[in-house]
Amino acid sequence: MNVLVTGHLGYIGCVLTQLLIEHGHDVHGLDSDIYRNCTFVDCVPQVPYLNKDVRDITLDDVTGYDAIIHLAGLSNDPLGDYKPSLTDSINRKGSIRLAELAKAAGVPRFIFASSCSNYGAAGETFLDESAAFNPVTPYGESKVAVEKALLPLADDEFSPTFLRASTAYGVSPRLRFDLVVNNLTAWAFTTGRVYLKSDGTPWRPLVHVEDIARAYVATLEAPLEMVHARAFNVGQTSENYRISDIAEMVEDCVPNSKVEFSVDGGPDKRCYRVDCNLLSRTLHGFKPQWTVERGIRQLYEKYVEVGLKMEDFEGARFQRIAHVKHLISSNILNEEMRWIA
């Protein structure tokens, strides 16, 4: 298929683009490349791409594709909180406009990077795709708003699908250290402390970045009627953990490391356990292959290989919000998160 991937230069986008190429798809990218100086492993996939902001896309940019996979945007809670009006214009308005243009251009498939953050503050119960939305952050609100706005666009010619991914972990050419498993493993390796900034009680569903990519490819290749106007949680039901469970797994994997709680680590409102069975029940092509335990080993081995230092991962290079603030304070991006030069 001829596929446009927005955000193809991001943490998930790099891994997904590579997998799409391996599956024989013709991939084009679109990304404003905010994290151009944040490459962790030098194998970002090379595909033809438009260096463009999603807010500026035109009909021409989306014409001629069999599918659009839309990942670009402000991709976690700290970024979403930074300036909620910006989250609204990039994540909500930008995504809705992109989908409307895709429909007008006759692109039949539109796969949206939604999130389990839609469930927000939910507690102990396992939530499937029919659960109520309860987002607690501007980021989560933007994802819910896009799902609600895109559903009425679905018809015989246009099929939106919403992939609500769990929290990602694992190695990618654009690895991020603001993700809990990647971060705790980095703390353990570089300092011997598995340093928890919250009280560790919230539940979180976790999924390896490669399994997210597999979910996108399986959705793209599925018969249209199976994914038309549907939402799927992405992960594994058995891979929901409390943050403190993850810390213990890191302690077990990384030699000479010890769990430590920050003195001012408060509770975290975001807490949800997610039932992820629908996607693999519906699409036989989708089989997640990773567990958090194995992912921690993968990360640890990669950190050993590259000789990771604390200043690499706690600074502005690999933490997205710190990086964006650094670009703005250095007058490289403006307050609207557009390149100045």
Ligand SMILES: NC(=O)c1ccc[n+]([C@@H]2O[C@H](COP(=O)([O-])OP(=O)(O)OC[C@H]3O[C@@H](n4cnc5c(N)ncnc54)[C@H](O)[C@@H]3O)[C@@H](O)[C@H]2O)c1
């Ligand atoms: N990583 C996760 O745990 C996770 C979980 C659930 C959902 N998601 C969603 O998946 C998608 C990809 O996540 P990721 O972790 O790869 O994020 P990322 O931040 O690593 O990548 C996002 C990409 O989008 C680009 N981008 C940002 N704003 C843009 C704009 N205005 N115009 C054009 N490009 C822009 C960035 O340059 C970057 O390459 C996001 O929509 C995110 O919300 C991620």
